[in-house]
Amino acid sequence: MADIEIRNVYKIFGQDAKAALAMAKDGLDKSEILARSGCSVGLNDVSLTIGAGKIFVIMGLSGSGKSTLVRHINRLIEPTSGQVVFDGSNILDLDAKALRTFRMHRVSMVFQSFALMPHRTVLQNVVYGQRVRGLSKADSRDIGMKWIETVGLSGYDAKFPHQLSGGMKQRVGLARALAADTDVILMDEAFSALDPLIRADMQDQLLQLQQNLSKTIVFITHDLDEALRIGSEIAILKDGQVVQVGTPDDILDKPANDYVARFVQRRQGRPEAHD
Amino acid sequence: MFPDSLNLSIRAPVNEFIQTLVSSYGWVFKAISAVILKAVLFIEWILRGLPWWVVILAFMALAWQSSKRWTLTVAVGALLFFVGVLGLWDLTMQTLALMLMATLVSVAIGVPMGILVAKSRLVRNITLPVLDVMQTMPSFVYLIPALMLFGLGKVPAILATIIYAVPPLIRLTDLGIRQVDHEVVEAATAFGGSPNQILFGVELPLATPTIMAGLNQTIMMALSMVVVASMIGARGLGEQVLNGIQTLDVGKGLEAGIGIVILAIVLDRITQGFGKSRTEDPRNG
Numbered sequence: 001m002a003d004i005e006i007r008n009v010y011k012i013f014g015q016d017a018k019a020a021l022a023m024a025k026d027g028l029d030k031s032e033i034l035a036r037s038g039c040s041v042g043l044n045d046v047s048l049t050i051g052a053g054k055i056f057v058i059m060g061l062s063g064s065g066k067s068t069l070v071r072h073i074n075r076l077i078e079p080t081s082g083q084v085v086f087d088g089s090n091i092l093d094l095d096a097k098a099l100r101t102f103r104m105h106r107v108s109m110v111f112q113s114f115a116l117m118p119h120r121t122v123l124q125n126v127v128y129g130q131r132v133r134g135l136s137k138a139d140s141r142d143i144g145m146k147w148i149e150t151v152g153l154s155g156y157d158a159k160f161p162h163q164l165s166g167g168m169k170q171r172v173g174l175a176r177a178l179a180a181d182t183d184v185i186l187m188d189e190a191f192s193a194l195d196p197l198i199r200a201d202m203q204d205q206l207l208q209l210q211q212n213l214s215k216t217i218v219f220i221t222h223d224l225d226e227a228l229r230i231g232s233e234i235a236i237l238k239d240g241q242v243v244q245v246g247t248p249d250d251i252l253d254k255p256a257n258d259y260v261a262r263f264v265q266r267r268q269g270r271p272e273a274h275d
Numbered sequence: 276m277f278p279d280s281l282n283l284s285i286r287a288p289v290n291e292f293i294q295t296l297v298s299s300y301g302w303v304f305k306a307i308s309a310v311i312l313k314a315v316l317f318i319e320w321i322l323r324g325l326p327w328w329v330v331i332l333a334f335m336a337l338a339w340q341s342s343k344r345w346t347l348t349v350a351v352g353a354l355l356f357f358v359g360v361l362g363l364w365d366l367t368m369q370t371l372a373l374m375l376m377a378t379l380v381s382v383a384i385g386v387p388m389g390i391l392v393a394k395s396r397l398v399r400n401i402t403l404p405v406l407d408v409m410q411t412m413p414s415f416v417y418l419i420p421a422l423m424l425f426g427l428g429k430v431p432a433i434l435a436t437i438i439y440a441v442p443p444l445i446r447l448t449d450l451g452i453r454q455v456d457h458e459v460v461e462a463a464t465a466f467g468g469s470p471n472q473i474l475f476g477v478e479l480p481l482a483t484p485t486i487m488a489g490l491n492q493t494i495m496m497a498l499s500m501v502v503v504a505s506m507i508g509a510r511g512l513g514e515q516v517l518n519g520i521q522t523l524d525v526g527k528g529l530e531a532g533i534g535i536v537i538l539a540i541v542l543d544r545i546t547q548g549f550g551k552s553r554t555e556d557p558r559n560g
Contacts, residue, residue: 074465104467115462119480129466180466 004050004073004184004216009082011068011240014039017080030239042068043079044240050233052183053214055206057231059221065240066220067112070186073218074107075099104133108177112189114169116161122148122172123157129180147175151205167198174202178209184216192221203230224263228252236260293420304424311376311430319372327364331355334541341548351544354537363512363534370501370511370538373429377436377497378490385441385493386486389448390474399449406442414439414503422507432504440496447489451482487550494546498539512538 012020020039023032030041043065050056060066071077072084075091083090086106094102108129116125124131126148127140135143148157151171161169170190177185187206191199207230210217221227227234228248235245236259244256255261296304322330331352338351358367391398414435421431455478463473479486505513512534519528 076461076465100467100469102467103465107465109462109465111458111462113458115456115458117459117463117477117481128463128468132463132466132468132472176466186465 003052005085006048007083009043009046009079011042012039012080013042021080041240046242048235052216054232055217055230057219057227057234059227060237061222064237066237067188070188070220074103106182107184108180108182109186110173110177110190112192114173118161121158125172126175126179143179147179151175167194187219189220297423308425308430315376315429318375322368322372337545341545351541358534358537361530366512367534374497377433378494380437381441381444381493385444386448389445392449393452409438410442427508429509431507432509436497436500439500440493443492444489448486451485452478455481484550491546494542
């Protein structure tokens, strides 16, 4: 079980990151920093504690930095400043080899546009994490078939990704993350590219899996309904800053500011999706 | 008129440099030359030693492998048979050996270079202008120093062919690797793939169609060097063309020309087939 702590993380994109970082620490806002230094602020002093065994949702509109933030947890993106503490140790201290081991065993990821390898079959995609670790073809096959069955794709193991529909592709993406057998799964807008009905199915399946496996899931979405439906805790991000963190009820009942309140108002009148 | 006082010639120093290279390091070039010559003679020995119908069958098998189409397979067989009928079989095999050698060395240089160019901005900034020079510099300019260093015959011909033919392979390997879907590479990284696992397991397989297009271009450009190569003593179809022109024997020149074209068509179709023969569609992920 793994707790993830993100401590005062800043991410600046651009040439003069140092100067921009100082400005951000002085409390200047995003547009001002862009005008003065030409740098764009991706994340601005983000601190979050993500508890083990739950679905933690990070919600925000495009450009809010949510995809940037989730890539800090497996260091696909390096922060300009700050710490990412995983199970008590700062993953920014890992060298290249230790980082690869960490990615193999602790964190897996599901991508918005699936990111399946087009030249590999469904089975070969699903067992990628195991094969990278050095597990033999025969041993990884059993693991792969088990997870293909779990996500409901039995019989498709020898198909190639381009032969599948979007929903099926994302099931493969999910199976690939599950087959890697990590404590934490990062899901970057995993269901955003899917049709509404398939999306609801996938959300149900994810909740079901979570009940059985109790993984730590960090779920990124731009959709408040989705966030409320699956999240046990939700962090709302705007312009690279955390606006509010709380349970779905907190968000609905006590919006921290107008920005959050506007989201909540917009969905009033719709049937309650959260149960 | 441009003032004479501003003239600065690099002629003398370059000549001097080549002279010292020849006189002091001649043995290095001789050794390289011997290795390349041995390899090309070996290829030639196989191609000319085999019965003609075995070679034709081998090419038909390759065509079938690459395209899975009977029409192409039969056409390749018929075209090569026609070359034999024209009485050009032996010359074609000599040219083919030269092409194969130049192509093999081009692949050995071009693909790793292309990977480096795709991976490193520094290498890229240095290499791309060099490739431009290699492609635009008239081949006679480097043919002459190549002659001085490696002597007459097949070896300088092969080297000149490589200089002319390797740039498209480097460029297209670079392009192929950079075109691989960024998110797929990110996924491989996220699951703990090492740089080597990602290069050989993801990037190169997905770049293969583009690399094959580069190989195809390399072979075509190599074939267009055949006549030039024959001027420095490489035997084969090019020599026949040159002979034909020098003796005003238009028919002889045309025959050999047809031989070169047929070789080009056969090699082009087979390599193109290998580029396309992916069962999966790389546009979808």
